[in-house]
Each structure stands twice: as structure tokens, then as C-alpha cells.
Amino acid sequence: MRFRNLSALLVLPLVLAACGQGEDAPPADTAPEPAEAPAEEPDDAEEPDAVAATLDCANIEVWVPYGPGGGSDRQVRRLEPHLSEILGVNINVVNREGAAGATAWTALAAAEADGCTVANVVIPNILIAAEVDDAPFSGDAFSYFGFTEASPNAIAVQLDSEFEDIEQFLEAARANPGGVTVGGSGQGPMATNQFMEATGVDVTFIPMEGGASDALAAIQGGHVDAVNFAASHVLANSDTVRALGLSSTERSPALPDIPTLYELGYEGFSIVAVWGLIGPPGVSAEVMQIWNDALIEANQRTEEDLVAQGLTPLYPNLGETEALLSELIAGFDPDDFR
């Protein structure tokens, strides 16, 4: 039951959204710093102005750790024009794909912590890279500017599948242990292990390649019985795919008719993907605050797109970002991948 903490997450966004909006209090007291950040804070000779509202960057580079077209790419390109306007600096988006995100994050860990080089982050992906794939960085070492959106996972089937609801699906899986197939990519193994642990059934996991297109093709073609991927894909493909259950405690506003496994009494299927923006380790508190403010505003401006894509908007300030991160890390178990 180590996932119970995490399963409260999908309530959190609503709370955070409420307190994140209209927040204009000075940063100093509301934003407790990450535990190790102050120690590594760069001792810049020129002390940044206390009321500095802009970054000292000729250009800003935002790295996408994945290829063009994916969820991370879409997040960055959605925010880019707004961030550029708010920060008053030209932004270049760079796709640095490779090693399931680890190539970009490895490079970011060594980049200058001036706030001019930042990257998209996905949790749990960065934790998988650090703790399962042994990438040379630690997930919590970076400067987390904020999180922008989240999505629970969905167990989804073909639109005209024989399974009317999750109970029928579980029934079939119980009747034929290992005979029912579930596809998924990225966090798929973790999500499916959670699902099996929570429901007590034994399904066969089929590892798909990155992105949702592989899983979508497999489910639409009937090659797998179900897929386990971000619920936002269900909304974008509502003509062909239907969700049976979600991995959150509360129902998703975008998919109000889909029950959560939690409400059906299966506790522990609680994976949630959270997207955000990070800087190299040791970015100064002032710069962190500038980024956090800009991120919240840019995200508010694009909230409509975000909700239309079935994603849950997040507006945490720096303190809440830190708290959310700790909770996500506490709920992450690398053993789910082994």
C-alpha cells in the first residue's frame, strides 16, 4: 500500500490550482527553498537585484528530452510563445532526445545554473532514468521551477470491445491468468505492475515503443486486449478508444463517466504523469521565482488548450512544487520496473 500517498495526487491539483491562482505575495516567505539548493547556490559576484523581474539572458534555451510530436514537446511548444512574451527574452526550443530523456537531463545537470538553460521534465520518467536505468544524475538534484499539467493513466480498450466495464475485464483476466494482454510504453511496466498488484489479476504486459502511437495502433488493431497509458490519449482518440478505469482517487473532469479503480475498491493503481520545467542544480532563489511566476501565467493563458487535451492543469508555487516533488519521489518504487 505504498502508493496510497501518491493516489491523493489528483485531488492535489485542484487544491493547488485554487491557491496558485491570484498569488502575488512576495516570494521570500512563501517559497521555502529545496533542501539542498541553498548550499549549492552560486555565489555570483554581482548580487542579483532584490526586485529583479527579468532574467539576464540573451536567449533562453528550453530542451525537450524527447522527439518532436510527443507530450513533452507539445507542452514546451504550447508554453513557448507565452513564456517568451512574459520573460521578454527570445526562446529557442531544442529537441535533445535519447536514452528515454536521460541524454538531455544528463547535459542539463552540467549546464550553467543561470536560468537561461532549462528543460522539460516528466515524472516518473526522470526518476526511472535516475534510479532504474542508472543515469548519472539524481532526480531531485535539479531546480524545479514548477509543474504545469498532470494526467492519470487509463486502462483503455477498443471502442467496440467486448469488455463493457473494468469488472468484466478483470473477470476475463482472472479466468485466464496471463492470457490477457496489456500494452504500454515508458511508464507502462510500472503502471501495469501497479494495476496487477491492486487488482490481484495476472495479465501479460507487451512493451510498446515510446509515445502513444504504437500503443494506439496495437489497441485499434486488436493486437492487444487493453492498453495502459495516459488518460489524455483517450480523450484525443475518443472515436476509437474507450477507457475502463483510471489510476486516480478522484474522477477526471475531462472523463467524468470513467470510474477510478480506487472508487471500485482497488487501491494502489495510482500512477500519475506530471510535466514540469526544471533548471540545472543550484539556480538562485530569485531566478527560480521569476520562472515560477512566468510558468504559472503562461500555463493560465493556455489552460483552455490543456483542458481540451484532457490534461489537468497545475499551478504550484515554489513551495508547493517542492512538496509535490517529495510526494512523487516518496511514492516512486524502482522495484516496479524489475
Added chain:
Amino acid sequence: MIEGLLHILNAQFLLYMFAGVLVGIVVGALPGFTATMATALVLPFTFGLDPVIGISMLGALYVAAMYSDAVPACLVNTPGTPSAMTTAFDGYPLTQRGEGQKALVGAAFGSLVGAVAGGLMFLFLSAPLAIAALRFGPPEFFWIGVFAITIIGSIAGDSLLKGAAGGAIGLLISTMGLSTTGGVTRYTFGVVGLRGGVALVAALIGIFALPQLLELVSRRRIKDRAHEVTSRRGVTMETIREILRRPGNVIRSSAIGGLVGILPGAGGPMAALVSYNEAIRWSKDRKEFGKGSIHGVVASEAANSGAAGGSMIPMMALGIPGSGPAAIILGALLLQGLNPGPRMLITSPNLVYGFAWSVIIAGFVTFAVASLIARPMTRMVAVPVRFLIPVILVLCVIGSYAIRVNMADVYVMVILGVILYFLSQIGFHPGPVGLGFILGPIVEPKLVQSLAFVRARSVAEVFFLRPLSMALIALTLVSIAWIAWSRTGERSIFRAPETGDSAPDNGPRWAVREGVLCGIVSLGIGVVYFSFSGRGAADWAFPILLTVVLMVFGALFLVLAATGRGGRRVDLVPPIVRGHGVDVAIAVGVIALYTVAAPVVGFWPMTAIVAAALAIYLDNSPTLRSTTKSVVFALVATGALFYFMRHVFYVPFPRGQIF
């Protein structure tokens, strides 16, 4: 349908169309810059537009890039995108014969027919084709990949065994890095930069462009100019007439392109490979292919352009992008609040049909531009080699860096290039190696997925009893039988001894049979990779199989050599110390120094220094005037190139520690 056409025909649409084509042509022609990157770059400009105009511009960009990737393939043997690998097989020999313009016109015309065919399929056959595409599951994809591997039989060059060994090497190296299916790290030898694996684009630049560059270096004392140009009027019409004398080839190639294009993930490179293979199989003068057949160029280009339109079908009809650019276009639609899927045709027919028409229109716009630039482009490579070589080198380095903004990819490119140069000296053709790189990422994950199904079903059910799989297995067997048949009578496994052999039998002591070297290389790579293989996970099955295959090939080479069929003798000394060997060694040294020093010294200054140094060194009759020219050329050319890359494509070059 007609309404869709009328919906888009306006001045604004044509303007954006033209802009998309121009960007596409530039991007496609630069190795390392892909249509996917360019569509992502252009995406923000489409936000404010009418959705159909926005996505049509992105589509036009893709179609144009599928033509222009043939330009560097034909002119400097460097595929602009992986889709143009087979274009280089015939396009470059044409350029070497002074018929570069013919090659480019052929590529343009093939692309036109391909784009039109892809667009028509999109317009009329979307629904049935999308449903057909869904029937391909992981096992079917695996078998398509296996079928495609038999294409080695067509492109192996003179020795089937060398082709097969080359293909195995390409497949094996393509599995390096974190596996896409299981998160297993393979063959990184402890190097962090290798965790991301080998970038396909960087690998293809390495195995095609770099050996060619070294070849130009080695010949520069004989030939001051890389190629002659016999440019004259009327080439365009002449070439088109020649192509149309074999209408079957261009039609078949376009159809193959469109059909392979609808299979998500297979895309342009696979389409071009299959089409090129079929072009050879159905041709009466098979021997011409690989030596400068215009029909080979047409087959490749018609197929990869057809695949562009084909890849839009599953994107629109199912919400499954069939290619990188299709994924960006899908993202553009989602950002506009449109969810592609079966209902799209009912809810927004003008958008779907308008977009399909735009693919066809993009084909014509691209052809018009391409015809205009064919001659000037051909003239560009007729400059003296001392100017051409630095430019190619810089494009290779920047291209392999830009693809993932990763210096490790540059080192991989250089290492592969140097290895392939030496392999080409003992008769390996780069084609099968490139095929391995292209097919590895398609076949291998599908094998892992298929193996995962075995827990739920029996092996026979997964691999052999599905009707489509059976058809594909039959196709594979036919292909193998055809190879056996078409190669009967070829007694020698190795090419016949050439006149002017570098080492006659009574030659120097340091000479060995070609077959011995081939055996050592195959066996060596097989043994090294085998010893670094992990056990247990399904992700190791394919690479371990390949290492075993390579060891068997290596042993076979050695057995053949021991029984007197080892091919010609190769002198080990001259490449290192004599004649042109010095030039090659110096060039390799300069390239190594360049790539190692660039991140320290600063990318642009180091590039300018290297370009100037090469231009001066390769000058056959240096005078003060020509030296000044070399230096000015190096500064201007590299400066312009860097400014363009930095500020138009936002390539973030690492800041040097000195500059």
C-alpha cells in the same frame, strides 16, 4: 471532395504552400536536419492560421523535404534524410559521370509522381487503407522487417557474403543504447554518451559521406575537380522522356511508397528500400542499378514522396501518426482543438480533403522549384575539391551534432566513417550497413513485443499462424529464392582481381587476402559484442543472435580464404605510408582533431581554422593568390553556415572554453 479543393484554393493558401516548400527544400538538403525538426520549428507560425492552411504548410514542407533529400544524396553521396539512402546508390554515380543534373531532374520527377500518388490515395482510399494498416501487429511488422533484410541480396554489390556481414554489422550497432521496449542498456561500453544509442542520421552520414570524402582526398592529386559538369539545355525533357519509357517503374514505386507509408513507424526509408529492391527485380537491365541508373533514382524518390502522403492516412483516419512530421501535424490539429479520427471526415470534410489536395499541390510546387534549381545545384559541386571537401566535412559534423544536439553522435559518425572507409577498401558496400541501421530500430522492438506475446499465446500462434504473417513469410522465401536464382553462375564469392591490383602475388610481404581481413573484421566484431552481451531479457535475444551470425560469417570468410577463395591480395602498407595514404591519414587526423577540439576552442573558430587548413593543404599548386582565396573562402563559408544554423535553426553549439 471538390469542395475541399475549392476551400483551399486562394492566394493566402498558395503563399503558405510556397513558403512551406522552400523551407522543406532547404531542410531536406541539409544532412542532419530532418523534416520532423523543421515542421516542429514552423509549428508556432501556424497557430494563428486557418487549420487547413496551417497543416497544409507543414505537409508541403514534408513533401518538399522528401524531394530535396535527394540533392546531397546525388551530388555528394550523403543522404539528406534516411529516406534518400537508396537515391545515393544511383544518383551519385550519375553525378560522377557528369550527369548530376539528370539525377536531380529524375529525383524531382519521381518525387512529383510519388507525391501525387500519395495524395490521391489519401483522397480516395483513406478509410480502407487505414483499416488495412491496423491489421499489421508486432509479428507482421517483424516479418516485414525480415523481408526487408533480404533486400541485401539486391544491394550487396559483388559479394553476397560481404553484404550479409555488412547488414549484420549495421543491425548490431543499431541496437546500442537504451532499448526502446524494455529500458535495457546495451553495448555502451561504459560511455555515457552512448546510452542514447546511435542516431540513424549521424550513422548514415558517417557511413556514406565520410568514406566518400576520404576517397576524394585520396584522389585529389589525380583529379582537381570532384566531377565534371556537362550541363546543357534540354536535359529536363530528355530525362522525363527516359523515365516515362518505363512507366511501370515510377507507378509501382509510387504505389509501394504510399502503401508502406501507411504503416506507422515504417515510413520513407523502408518505402524507398522496398521500392528500390522491386525496381531491380522487375528490371531487364539489373546490372545498371548501383552504377547510375536513372530508374533507381526514380524508384527511391517516388517511394519516399509517396510515403509522405501515405503517412498522413493513419494520422487523419485513426489519430496514429505514420511518421515524424505526421506526428507534428497531429499535434498542430490537437492544439487547434481538432481530434483526428474516423469521425473527422464527417465533422470537418473540408479540412481532410483540403489537406489531401494540398499534398498533391505541394508535389507540383516542389517540382517547379526543383526544376529551376537543378542546374545551379549541379554546378555547385563542380568547384575544386579543396573547396568542396571542407564544406562537406563541416556539413557532416554540424548535421550529426544538430540531430540530437549531442557531441557523442559526432564521434560516432567519425568513427563509423573511418571504419567504413577501410571496410570499403576490402570490398564492403555501405548499402547493407545502412540498411541494417534503418531496419534495426524497426525489426528489433517488434521482435521483443512478439516474444512478449508468447506468454499469452503459443509461438506458432504469434509468429506463424496469422494470415498476414504467412503471406509475408512466403514473400520472404520468394525473395530469398530470387536472390539464389539471380546470383547463380556467380562462382566467385569475392570480386575478381582487378587489373592494377595494389598487391600482385609477388608483391610486398605485408599483403593478405581480402577474405582474411573480412573474416577478422566479422569475427572480431561478433566476439567483442558477444562478450559484452547481457543475458536473460528479451531485449538481448536479437543482438546475441546477430553476434552469432557475424561469428559464423567470419568463420566462413576464413574457411573460404583457406581453401583458396580469399579474393585479391591487399597490401597493408601503402594505405598507411605511401602516396595517397598520407593524404587520407592526415585528413583523418584533422577530422579527429577538429571534433575533439571544437567544444574546447569554440565551434565556429575551430571550423574556420580546419576549413582553411584543409583548403590550403589540398591545394595542388599553391600560390599566394590561391592561399588567400582558401582562407577567405573558409572564413566566409563557415561563417555564413554557422550564422544560418545558429539563428535560423537554433542549433545550440557548445560554447568553447577559449572563444
